[in-house]
Amino acid sequence: MQSFTELQEQFEQFFAQHHFPAEPSTLYEPCSYLLHMGGKRVRPVLCLMSQELFAPLNDDSWNTATAIELFHNFTLMHDDIMDAAPMRRGKETVHVKYDTSTAILSGDVMNIFAYVHLNKINRSYIHDVISLFNKTAIQICEGQQLDMDYEKRTSVTLEEYMHMITLKTSVLLGASVKLGAMLGGATEGCSDVLYSFGKCLGLAFQLRDDYLDLYGESSKTGKQLGGDVMSNKKTFLMAKAFELCDDAGRKELLDLLDRNDPEKVQEMKELLSRWQIQEHLLESIRHFSDQAFYFLEKAPVLSKRKMALQELATQLLNREH
């Protein structure tokens, strides 16, 4: 059993191999550019760690981990176009550095390369692996669509918001863990429990993001506090506020959403504080963390083997950036 950091390093080395042909460089350079921006590689490493719960690491899980990371980067490339995001990890996004057509097509080809890696795995697993991969990929597209749909609305319910982040973010963490378990030879029951672990982890992870935007430390997150508030992003905080506020509070909230001055963030913080929204968010993060650990605990694997995943989950859920 290796730790997250150990496997992260190994994956980074493996992943740094050349994925793409040299030509046409106008197509493949933007792919490499995005992949070399780095990132925590949480999803592929979750897949590897989960496989290692059951058996020594095998080629199938390396290929699947690679497919997961390629797919994830493909969605980032396209999401950045849709969100008109100028920067990612301190660098220009692909559609800004190159152009939109390039970002569309390079994303497309990166998605196909994910399937190239999936198609390398052992034939007895291939159907089930591609089946879960496809299902997850479709859910992620649906989640991104809901996110865009919600952007056009004034408010979303908490139920809608949780549904959206489940699709957009957490199913991929669930699938990463489950795919690893499947490739390690876990029973269906066991890999389903681990899917639930990953999914709850993903939800807690996303809610932690919502929390850090307003209550984090700018010096640690590297982002200006209240970015979500300034751009009227739908987050747990907004959805919960709309749910709990009375008519006067909701009116105040709507007025705040219409504003764009520097005081907006502070006043939003005060409004949320009056309705104890921060506490509700913390409570919700705790709930999904507890659930995640409950499912991990439940998985019929020696406790000792689960320590690395437990450690990673603790780390992810307490992160300050």
Add this chain to the structure above:
Amino acid sequence: MQSFTELQEQFEQFFAQHHFPAEPSTLYEPCSYLLHMGGKRVRPVLCLMSQELFAPLNDDSWNTATAIELFHNFTLMHDDIMDAAPMRRGKETVHVKYDTSTAILSGDVMNIFAYVHLNKINRSYIHDVISLFNKTAIQICEGQQLDMDYEKRTSVTLEEYMHMITLKTSVLLGASVKLGAMLGGATEGCSDVLYSFGKCLGLAFQLRDDYLDLYGESSKTGKQLGGDVMSNKKTFLMAKAFELCDDAGRKELLDLLDRNDPEKVQEMKELLSRWQIQEHLLESIRHFSDQAFYFLEKAPVLSKRKMALQELATQLLNREH
């Protein structure tokens, strides 16, 4: 053995099934909108016809044909964004009717659904089928990239142009035929020969397109003659002209490319006529048609069984629209 028209009708019925979930409708409606624009369904029907050379139609080839048509429509949706095309088959393109983000994401999900259908086929074929499918999909992305790269240049060589249309257009026809053959149980040698048939057919088909733009009949093509000339599109005619003209001719060509007046098309026609470019194009179409028929002839299948494909090829190569 059924004719193209018979299989086309059957495929149309099969394909009209609901491909997508109802929700989010903002994601899936644009997919259905594009699919319902119709089209000749040449690629999936080629797959079915090729499978029928060897055995009665089976579910695997229906699923593969569906995947091919979904994939093809995904590329159309994204190509239309990149080409800023306002219309397709007389209707607004997806990014115009909806918006660019929608066209990106709906295209993405349609591509995934292609893999959903591929993943339904018999496990003993799945690796080889997905392998050829992936390879072809990658080539098509590369071809589209080259097309965009060439747009920014004044001229391309004939070799570059032929390479580009091989990737962008003809490999999918080759793969459609080969996938059908594989699923019919053809030997590798036989399915390779049929791949060559499809690829040459695709090249002749694309060159016929180049021909019809300038020498077709507007009443039959439904397009204004000389559309490619007006938009300075790189076609066989342009590449060959740059190859054959002397310095003075090339200068004249460059001057023409700089113009935008209504006389441009007529003057281009005259210039091309002076250098017999039309004849070279017809000769090239003939060459690839002959090659296509040669490969079809060579396939070790009873001649009688090949008649439907022969008929289709003749029809495609003599089309006037």
